[in-house]
Amino acid sequence: MLNQQQVRQFHDEGYLFLPETFTPEECALLRAEAEAIYRQQRPEIWREKSGAPRTAFAAHLYNEAFGLLARHPRMIRPVEQLFGESVYMHQFKINAKASFTGDVWQWHQDYGTWVRDDGMPEPRAMNIAVFLDEVMPINGPLMLVPRSHTEGVLAAGHDVTTTSYPLWTLDEDTVTRLVGRGGIVAPTGKPGGLLLFHGNLVHGSAGNITPYPRKIVYLTLNAVSNAIRTPTRPEWIAHTDFTPITVTDEQALSRYARGGRKAAA
Amino acid sequence: MLNQQQVRQFHDEGYLFLPETFTPEECALLRAEAEAIYRQQRPEIWREKSGAPRTAFAAHLYNEAFGLLARHPRMIRPVEQLFGESVYMHQFKINAKASFTGDVWQWHQDYGTWVRDDGMPEPRAMNIAVFLDEVMPINGPLMLVPRSHTEGVLAAGHDVTTTSYPLWTLDEDTVTRLVGRGGIVAPTGKPGGLLLFHGNLVHGSAGNITPYPRKIVYLTLNAVSNAIRTPTRPEWIAHTDFTPITVTDEQALSRYARGGRKAAA
Numbered sequence: 001m002l003n004q005q006q007v008r009q010f011h012d013e014g015y016l017f018l019p020e021t022f023t024p025e026e027c028a029l030l031r032a033e034a035e036a037i038y039r040q041q042r043p044e045i046w047r048e049k050s051g052a053p054r055t056a057f058a059a060h061l062y063n064e065a066f067g068l069l070a071r072h073p074r075m076i077r078p079v080e081q082l083f084g085e086s087v088y089m090h091q092f093k094i095n096a097k098a099s100f101t102g103d104v105w106q107w108h109q110d111y112g113t114w115v116r117d118d119g120m121p122e123p124r125a126m127n128i129a130v131f132l133d134e135v136m137p138i139n140g141p142l143m144l145v146p147r148s149h150t151e152g153v154l155a156a157g158h159d160v161t162t163t164s165y166p167l168w169t170l171d172e173d174t175v176t177r178l179v180g181r182g183g184i185v186a187p188t189g190k191p192g193g194l195l196l197f198h199g200n201l202v203h204g205s206a207g208n209i210t211p212y213p214r215k216i217v218y219l220t221l222n223a224v225s226n227a228i229r230t231p232t233r234p235e236w237i238a239h240t241d242f243t244p245i246t247v248t249d250e251q252a253l254s255r256y257a258r259g260g261r262k263a264a265a
Numbered sequence: 266m267l268n269q270q271q272v273r274q275f276h277d278e279g280y281l282f283l284p285e286t287f288t289p290e291e292c293a294l295l296r297a298e299a300e301a302i303y304r305q306q307r308p309e310i311w312r313e314k315s316g317a318p319r320t321a322f323a324a325h326l327y328n329e330a331f332g333l334l335a336r337h338p339r340m341i342r343p344v345e346q347l348f349g350e351s352v353y354m355h356q357f358k359i360n361a362k363a364s365f366t367g368d369v370w371q372w373h374q375d376y377g378t379w380v381r382d383d384g385m386p387e388p389r390a391m392n393i394a395v396f397l398d399e400v401m402p403i404n405g406p407l408m409l410v411p412r413s414h415t416e417g418v419l420a421a422g423h424d425v426t427t428t429s430y431p432l433w434t435l436d437e438d439t440v441t442r443l444v445g446r447g448g449i450v451a452p453t454g455k456p457g458g459l460l461l462f463h464g465n466l467v468h469g470s471a472g473n474i475t476p477y478p479r480k481i482v483y484l485t486l487n488a489v490s491n492a493i494r495t496p497t498r499p500e501w502i503a504h505t506d507f508t509p510i511t512v513t514d515e516q517a518l519s520r521y522a523r524g525g526r527k528a529a530a
Binding site: 099100104106107137138140141143172175176179180184186204205206207208209210211 | 364365369371372402403405406408437440441444445449451469470471472473474475476
């Protein structure tokens with residue numbers, strides 16, 4: 001359970017960071033599975049202009065370890081608490097931010113995309129980052145603009161040129177104004193960190209030229225009452241299975257990590 | 266004078282950082298002058314693919330404030346001490362790393378360019394960064410690989426595509442090996458910081474997507490006995506005036522900042 005101070009921090013600042021929420025053993029499993037996924041050729045895996053992996057969609061549907069992560073009580077329970085209801089998986093990605101070649105994500109709000117492309121009624125969906133590698137100041141950490149979630153959906157332009165991933169991005173004047181008020185935070189820390197932030201919180205990340213990869217699972221849990229109304233994107237990008245998530249037991253992922261694939265099958 | 270520990274740190278690690286060496290007043294002057302220079306159209310000013318300024322060469326020759334910085338005893342004396350002789354200005358740039366659009370500098374050694382392009386006999390030239398803006402972890406700080414200066418000149422490829430500035434850059438395996446041994450440091454701090462590093466120290470910097478510009482003066486002081494032998498680049502990129510620098514008095518730059526242009530003219 002989140003305490004009162006954590007709940008208030010989320011509502012006031014728009015984000016909450018829970019360091020080392022998953023164990024080194026769990027993270028080592030997920031890292032290895034992510035690297036195996038990136039070696040596959042499938043439509044759910046998008047690449048940088050350089051060919052390096054950028055993001056792998058919907059891995060919780062075709063990989064058992066990520067399937068267990070997607071139902072983990074350490075992640076699901078705090079979001080249910082904040083929304084006061086059950087949640088379903090709206091989107092699930094493993095973002096690579098590969099060593100040397102990981103490219104920028106320009107400043108944007110995620111809910112801007114969900115409302116425009118998916119017909120999501122309200123910004124009652126939670127963005128979540130689970131750190132698989134150590135996130136450092138120098139390997140392209142997620143940068144958040146605190147308090148920017150109070151602005152509603154800001155005007156945005158559709159950027160289809162900067163990177164290989166089209167995105168509704170904010171203009172420089174808007175970002176300058178919001179940063180002038182709220183600053184920028186870039187939560188960093190060991191693998192296993194859990195970062196929760198509001199669907200309207202402005203965020204972005206710079207490129208990664210270091211030898212340190214910065215893989216995170218980047219997923220969205222939507223309140224069941226807020227299911228999307230007018231999907232236009234492929235099912236594996238914006239899911240239309242609105243079944244409430246039932247959590248695993250607390251140790252399911254670590255049992256799987258310890259026992260290998262067979263033990264969990 | 267540098268103390269014994271500082272001298273040892275430079276020789277062992279390849280760099281030395283002296284925070285807040287120039288005053289807020291001196292830095293405010295240099296920032297304003299840099300911005301005025303970037304607004305000019307001249308061949309010494311190179312731009313990013315976006316059109317934002319990337320670097321302005323040789324400003325010490327056409328701007329009085331930067332002329333005073335280029336002869337400042339707080340910068341010149343430590344380098345004379347480390348080299349044991351007089352120095353001259355080999356190169357002088359104001360690097361913009363502009364807000365939102367500042368682009369990457371890939372991993373490289375500067376001496377690799379000086380020996381190949383300028384015929385510099387030995388790596389007895391010092392790279393210096395003077396922070397004009399606050400350098401933060403998130404606005405594209407210079408990243409250094411400690412101890413990499415002991416490797417001599419490493420094999421490099423001529424990168425003419427990544428950014429608007431051609432550069433002899435190192436391959437990923439080499440950088441991974443050196444970082445595995447020495448790690449990465451990214452000195453940060455208020456305007457006025459002075460960073461000195463060896464001509465063979467491997468360094469680079471990521472892009473800057475924040476609203477915070479990160480201007481630094483980035484210059485090279487070469488030992489007079491080590492003057493370049495076979496220049497191939499324009500005079501305003503690699504200077505051929507080998508006259509030893511005579512320092513100003515300690516207060517010349519701050520007098521100029523206080524009194525404005527006329528007082529110093």
